[in-house]
Amino acid sequence: MMTCFVLINVEAKKEDEVYDALVAVKEIEGIREVFGQYDLICRIEGKNLREIRKLIINQIRSVPGVITTTSLITSE
Amino acid sequence: MMTCFVLINVEAKKEDEVYDALVAVKEIEGIREVFGQYDLICRIEGKNLREIRKLIINQIRSVPGVITTTSLITSE
Amino acid sequence: MMTCFVLINVEAKKEDEVYDALVAVKEIEGIREVFGQYDLICRIEGKNLREIRKLIINQIRSVPGVITTTSLITSE
Amino acid sequence: MMTCFVLINVEAKKEDEVYDALVAVKEIEGIREVFGQYDLICRIEGKNLREIRKLIINQIRSVPGVITTTSLITSE
Amino acid sequence: MMTCFVLINVEAKKEDEVYDALVAVKEIEGIREVFGQYDLICRIEGKNLREIRKLIINQIRSVPGVITTTSLITSE
Amino acid sequence: MMTCFVLINVEAKKEDEVYDALVAVKEIEGIREVFGQYDLICRIEGKNLREIRKLIINQIRSVPGVITTTSLITSE
Amino acid sequence: MMTCFVLINVEAKKEDEVYDALVAVKEIEGIREVFGQYDLICRIEGKNLREIRKLIINQIRSVPGVITTTSLITSE
Amino acid sequence: MMTCFVLINVEAKKEDEVYDALVAVKEIEGIREVFGQYDLICRIEGKNLREIRKLIINQIRSVPGVITTTSLITSE
Secondary structure (H helix, E strand, C coil): CCCEEEEEEEECCCCHHHHHHCCCCCCCCEEEEEECCCCCEEEEEEECHHHHHHHHHHHHHCCCCEEEHHHHHEEE | EEEEEEEEEEECCCHHHHHHHHHHCEEEEEEEECCCCCEEEECCCCCCCHHHHHHHHHHCCCCCCEEEEEEEEEEE | CCCEEEEEEEECCCCCHHHHHCCCCCCCCEEEECCCCCCCCEEEEEEEEEHHHHHHHHHHHHCCEEEEEEEECCCC | CCCEEEEEECCCCHHHHHHHHHHHCEEEEEEEECCCCCCEEEEEEEEHHHHHHHHHHHHCCCCEEEEEEEEEEECC | CCEEEEEEECCCHHHHHHHHHHHCCCCEEEEEEEECCCEEEEEEEEEHHHHHHHHHHHHHHCCEEEEEEEEEEEEC | EEEEEEEEEECCCCHHHHHCCCCCCCCCEEEEEEECCCCCCEEECCCHHHHHHHHHHHHHHHHEEEEEEEEEEECC | CCEEEEEEEEEECCHHHHHHHHCCCEEEEEEECCCCCCCEEEEEEEEEEEHHHHHHHHHHHHCCCCCEEEEECCCC | CCEEEEEEEEEECCHHHHHHHHHCEEEEEEEEECCCCCCEEEEECCCHHHHHHHHHHHHHHCCCCCCEEEEEEEEE
């Protein structure tokens, strides 16, 4: 399995909505609101890079209010 | 009490509107327009991180024209 | 007189429109399209910081298609 | 000939659409989806900077869903 | 308890040394090597901001080879 | 008088030394340790940009352990 | 096979030395000097993330004069 | 002729030395100290990208105290 941390920037006024949507996704673990230059951090796992990309696009970036994602693929 | 500096980027053409809205919020102190890669800086105080987050979301990010906020929590 | 360089990011598809609008402003000098992480660079002069800020807000950021500006105030 | 790498950020939910549009452009080579702070990387070639700029504006930035481009002109 | 994610940049040629030093610290959890603009990510917990700051300074930044740290305090 | 906020990055292992040196400078006000992508924030005042630049160079950047400074000149 | 683009920042005065060292490494393809916020771009391939990480650490970051690397793992 | 703006970051305590060295180079025009995330801005001209690169490496980056340069090639 591969792990990827995703740092998320959220549209102003959509913070709770995005958080609630992401918390409900079972492939997303450890979601936390953060202070600093990002708004949220979470962790996803996938069998390979293709699956991780799909999760980022279909489960995170597809949520209304998500503006940008910075993904940190972890080394095996 | 905890203190947090907030660096704010504002939508073009909304500068005065955002400034006026933030100046009117009593929990926001020392708001200043700045040159550089940010547009505004201000300071908020809260009893804990939860309260600071609430102020950022409800009093700053909720203002129409605020695009992004970078929050710098100060060490106690 | 004070001088300020302004690095501008422009909305995709508005490049020519923004360039043409800025070229027509007499207080804006030396506007050039650039490669890299910014789209345009220009120079403005003002009697003081207040005047420079006014020029940035009223003559640059007010142009439809300007997304963000990074201003570099020069030392006297 | 001059070569330019273009790092592209894409609007959430437009990833496939942008990728498909860019893949179809014959002047764009080696387009790949990437993890990290950018979403796509590609390479363009042109006779001079003017032609490269035209390709970036007319073939890349004109695609709906492209938000920002960071261009890396290569040294000859 | 408060949680803080720390994104770490490491001096070239010190990667293994820094990783091994941080893995041995019991207050540091979940350390992973990452691809992208950072080199390592980890998580620390503390009773308050003062304790978190101490951990960052005494347990992370004090390790030879650590260049910069970006800390993301999580909201309670 | 002009005001400038200075965001400071400090060499690992020099945090206390830099903080103590800056706290002792009477032209530097409101110095605070922060979490995020910067390490310290402070505020300086000067009669004009020349004086502010002098303070940044002679009182802040001259302190051993200061790596970079990002200065945010405030609008009058 | 997995592909990774690496954006490299080089110490001032070590540009040619680093370029020459990297050109000689057979696992590094398409190395080019670039203008902008990075100094060099190259491409590496590996059987998996572990191998790519090894190449980045042993063949790129180990070269004297390499300061930082930003790695863009491509999606399969 | 091609024009390139160069944004320069200078080592703390080397500000005057670097400024004086660059002012003396006849190919460097319009050098100014700036506030913000960069320390100096200047402009160079060259017959082609190769010549501009040579000027950046031999006349700017070779100056002791220059840490990083961000070059903005202008469109013809």
